[in-house]
Amino acid sequence: MFEDFAYARPESVAQAAQLLQDETAHALAGGSDLLGCLRERIFPVKTIVSLSSLKELRGIARTAEGGLSLGALTTLAEVAGSTEVQTLYPGLAQAAAEVASPQLRNQGTLGGNLCQKTRCWYYRGDFDCLRKGGASCLAVHGENHLHCIFGGDACYMVHPSDTAPMLQALQATVWVAGPAGDRSLPLEQLFMPPAQDPTRETTLQPGELVTHIHLPPPMAGQQTSYRKVRARRSWDFALAGVALAVIIEDEIVTSCRMVLSGAAPFPWQATQAEALLTGAALTRERVRAAASAAMQGAEPLTHNAYKIELFKGIIQEELARLVRE
């Protein structure tokens, strides 16, 4: 049984924003992450603000520019099953379909998938870790098989989302509503690097909530894909994953965005690999060099150096697949 809390179901985004200004108030979208946190009593929750009446935050619509606007409360199953997403950004449909199990995709929302807490077992378990206000990250000298190889700083979590890396590869914009009104930001600015604040996952201010995710129209010839490797095939979080948005013209890569999941406390953009691939033909040597470049500067912990080879392998396989197609 959860600790007691009060429940409110606002009828407007403004009301929700007002309620969420309280630090112990938490937004309830699909609930698959929040209810898990409630059960483990990870942080105090005095008020649950249900977003279920905010119908305007659900669904997928074409934007005037020819891209898509995805409501934050659109379920992952709806994203995966949308003909428009499948046609315009097949990699995003793949990424959404790779999240968890059918039941959780029917429940989990796109906004929730971006704003979820880490699955680090010290954070989820009965440990006083840095992210929960403790003295230090327990993964550094502990069981860190699933932790980050990039971007760790004081906290070494990995961001659990599969859709976030794909959305970042697609240059998504996040729309946020709050007490001061609406604002938009590039998706990569939604995530809080632990170097800045290891106790928060997002840069959202008190009272703010994600309302929509906007995708620019796909560029001509753009190929997108998401590849995920997990310990258990049926369903699990990513050990390693790679989201690609690539344009190949006359066998030359003219544009490349590569964002990794399972690598860092936020979606990790492999900029060195992108630079190496852009302007080049995808030869076997170039693909291998790009995979190595993607892992340049990796700082594995005691038990997760395997991720480096895993990433190299899936990056090479995914790039090779683009050439074949």
Added chain:
Amino acid sequence: MSSSAKSPPPGIGMSRRGFLKSMSVSAVATTLTTTVATGAATLATATRTAAHDDAPPQLIQGLTPLTLTVNGNDHTVLAEPRWTLLHVLRECLGITSPKPGCERGECGSCTVLVDGVARYACLMLALEAQGKSIETVEGLMHGEALGPVQQAFLEEDALQCGYCTPGQIMAAEALLRHQPDPTLEEIRVGMSGNLCRCGAYRHILTAVAAAAIKKKS
């Protein structure tokens, strides 16, 4: 085995489960009358008031009247905001086919249909289920006859201890409603949110394939 289910002879008296259900329902009825009389704010009142201005809606705390539509029937109970759909189905309504397993959205034994799609009842607040159509294994029965998915699980021996079975059946039911003719891979994916610790997976996959055929006949 014949696919026509044998109904038990009527009027033999109350089964153990029927007895327990009637007890829990009467317990709820008693609570309902006492607490409603004390004037707990209803959800409807809370949201209606808030809609008039931009002040936040009233907070609901403690027992609150809640109407759930389960297998086509409306049930009004008193529920706390922190109670899950699974808790209310089992403990307030005596609908015991959804099983508590991990209670953290991993095992699938609490799977029910919410507006026609499979969901984990352990990860849904009961208040969030208001106004939605909830379906459980009880709703797949045709009187005392088993529905096609249940019958297929029985015929294909798709269980050992049976604890995960109601969740497996609801996951299969949801899958077959959306994909009436699934491939083996689609069945694997559709059933991937349900664990069976006895390891009856092979028979479960066979049963789902068999159920697809049964549903069409």
